[in-house]
């Protein structure tokens with residue numbers, strides 16, 4: 033066990049966990065932020081995507097000991113009232129079916145748009161291919177990303 | 186208007202004498218109540234001071250807000266929005282004044298609290314409408330009494346009651362208290378379809394904001410004071426069982442509270458088919474956090490041994506059956522050989538019309554093709570999990586299940602508690618697809634909580650989830666067609682089977698359209714457990730049949746849509762046989778619609794098109810799939826879908842579900858498979874089990890509905906099966922290769938066209 037002070041969604045949080053614990057479980061079990069989802073645990077599904085200093089990372093593969101003082105943003109911290117342009121676009125297009133993958137999709141999409149405000153279809157595919165949606169909302173996700181890009185520009 | 190006696194779901198209308206009191210933070214999930222700041226921020230309206238329960242489906246607040254209970258499990262099919270929409274329309278309330286809550290399991294109030302068979306809407310269509318309509322009538326009656334005017338003269342529109350002659354008006358909130366005391370009307374007028382104001386209009390997902398802001402909604406998100414986390418270890422292969430457990434090392438790991446084995450069913454318990462599981466005895470690891478129990482599981486010292494064969498008596502909707510599980514460790518290669526061998530023999534004749542033998546003998550041309558598909562894992566994005574808190578005299582269960590009612594007796598039996606001491610609540614569910622019809626994980630959670638004497642959340646890892654069984658069966662089918670010298674289809678013969686069930690629907694199209702028809706089947710027993718997977722059996726046989734018909738049309742020199750329409754005309758005008766269980770006119774209707782909407786007769790250049798149509802779950806779907814070659818690879822550009830599922834409640838959400846069916850069907854036909862070596866699945870996570878991804882989805886999906894005013898039929902499943910045929914047919918046009926064996930990505934058929 034070891035103590036870590038983490039910067040999560042702009043707040044400082046202390047946790048006492050084994051150094052190997054993935055951020056996914058630190059967030060879900062210890063910080064009680066459950067918006068970040070477990071899907072595979074091996075970086076294959078994207079459900080656990082968070083931002084580490086503005087880059088999309090799979091939190092199931094990020095041990096707490098590797099975080100240091102980097103900023104962590106989760107779906108709960110993407111905006112204060114759900115009004116991030118990507119969240120708004122998701123609502124406008126009414127993307128979710130079951131909804132389980134969508135936090136991860138939104139975190140990947142928002143990281144993409146931060147670096148590339150007007151992505152092409154193939155750039156969207158490349159950035160999003162690591163995020164599985166078992167319900168098959170892919171066409172709506174693409175539409176929502178384009179809607180968000182349009183609203184951002 | 187339709188006048189209906191209010192007998193359906195009558196118990197739902199028996200009023201609760203203790204009226205719900207005010208001040209509750211309704212509309213916010215029970216999971217949220219531990220986070221009041223967030224709940225407040227999301228609130229758009231002030232909560233009423235007092236709620237008045239009108240019936241089991243709805244209560245009205247003194248400020249006019251209405252809470253509508255959504256009775257059925259929400260697995261992504263969006264019933265949590267569409268079911269309350271039906272109540273709200275009959276109630277005559279503005280949708281923005283509606284708060285939706287997930288109802289608990291309550292067999293006194295609701296019927297068919299099941300997410301299965303695409304039946305949520307069709308089964309509850311009348312009771313939902315009646316719940317709204319009786320409440321509307323009670324509000325009118327309350328106003329009539331208060332104003333001393335005839336009830337017939339009162340109008341109810343968008344939550345406001347008015348009496349034109351006297352100029353009186355009142356909001357529902359003002360009349361709610363009096364309405365709750367009114368007698369439930371014996372008969373009720375339901376609205377005409379032309380008067381619907383909410384049904385048939387697109388409304389956003391009621392959980393949308395919570396989903397995009399990551400609020401706790403799902404079973405895996407449940408948090409409780411003092412709650413422990415549990416995981417289970419099951420045998421590494423089908424055909425194995427627990428021999429011995431040495432838990433010493435695991436027990437010493439950090440955060441671990443206990444390790445023990447659990448057994449779900451006694452031999453004499455009469456299981457239903459939804460209770461089945463391959464592994465009746467499991468090892469449970471209980472601890473303080475998910476990561477810790479997952480680590481401790483790796484430190485377990487377990488000896489597994491080969492299990493003997495077993496025969497288990499089960500009931501399925503009141504029918505008794507005996508299911509045999511042979512001993513042994515099975516292999517995919519052997520499965521294939523077994524299926525081929527059995528399919529070469531005479532099967533069980535399920536239907537025979539005319540004289541197919543003679544027709545084949547006299548045929549100018551005979552076409553014969555065989556099709557296969559592998560086992561599939563449902564792989565809901567949210568793995569199996571459930572919360573249970575079992576005490577001496579009570580059990581609370583909370584989580585994702587498609588069949589709470591059917592699981593309750595098994596939990597009662599296990600815990601030795603009467604049914605009324607068991608409360609089951611449902612969370613939103615991260616996918617279902619049939620997987621959560623089989624709630625062994627609920628029983629496991631209850632058993633663990635009882636033994637650990639603590640509230641427990643059981644969580645499966647993806648590997649546990651994918652290797653547990655309950656798979657889509659593996660199927661095999663051979664089709665034969667006889668054509669005469671004029672290229673008329675004179676006979677069709679289907680022989681099919683699977684492990685462990687047959688996918689045959691002998692009375693579906695093209696049965697009924699052919700003078701000579703033969704349908705046979707067979708089955709092979711297995712110890713690998715299987716379960717319903719979105720559109721069970723149809724999810725294979727539709728693709729096989731619709732691919733075959735494409736080849737028949739080609740051999741006959743006919744357009745594939747025209748050939749199907751010709752056959753359907755025959756089935757409509759001059760059907761063969763008695764038991765045809767489809768409506769040929771509605772079948773033809775979706776083909777006509779897709780032909781029109783896809784511009785079938787003017788195919789865009791460079792586009793290779795395949796068509797398919799199928800009937801299941803009382804609905805009809807036709808699809809046209811367009812492929813273009815990009816860098817020598819076939820890429821799906823567009824899918825046009827035509828659906829006849831009767832009245833559509835929430836059109837945009839219905840389109841979303843149909844789009845999902847298309848992506849799901851293409852994905853599974855193209856990429857996914859579970860294979861076995863020595864009884865163990867060779868794929869246990871998404872590194873080896875391939876699911877369709879963003880870049881592989883169609884670029885565009887268009888969905889059209891037949892507008893015929895028929896009461897709703899099913900929608901969750903029907904768009905899924907036919908797309909596999911449309912895909913195979915379009916792939917053939919694009920590549921010259923006919924695919925017979927799913928997943929197509931590993932199938933290497935020769936170039937034939």
Ligand code: FES
Pocket residue numbers: 069070071072073074075076077078079080081090091092093
């Ligand atoms: S849970 Fe991290 S990528 Fe799947």
Ligand code: FES
Pocket residue numbers: 128129130131132133134164165166167168169261566615616
């Ligand atoms: S919406 Fe269900 S997994 Fe994406």
